[in-house]
Amino acid sequence: MSKETILMMKLEPKLCAEFMPKAARKRMHDYIERHHHALEYDNDLRSKIKKTRTLHERRS
Numbered sequence: 001m002s003k004e005t006i007l008m009m010k011l012e013p014k015l016c017a018e019f020m021p022k023a024a025r026k027r028m029h030d031y032i033e034r035h036h037h038a039l040e041y042d043n044d045l046r047s048k049i050k051k052t053r054t055l056h057e058r059r060s
Helices: 013-059
Strands: none
Touching: none
16 A cells, blocks of 8 residues: 655645745755766776776686
């Protein structure tokens, strides 16, 4: 069973005009942060693989 909840609310035009840009900035910031962490993870993993291959080649 899904535990997602959808909340709908009607905002006054003035509040909506203030809220939407802030919400968009927050989502973009979160996306960039997740992407940055994914890149760091990928780079770390590539580095570990390269070190392991180098050690394996030296032993062969």
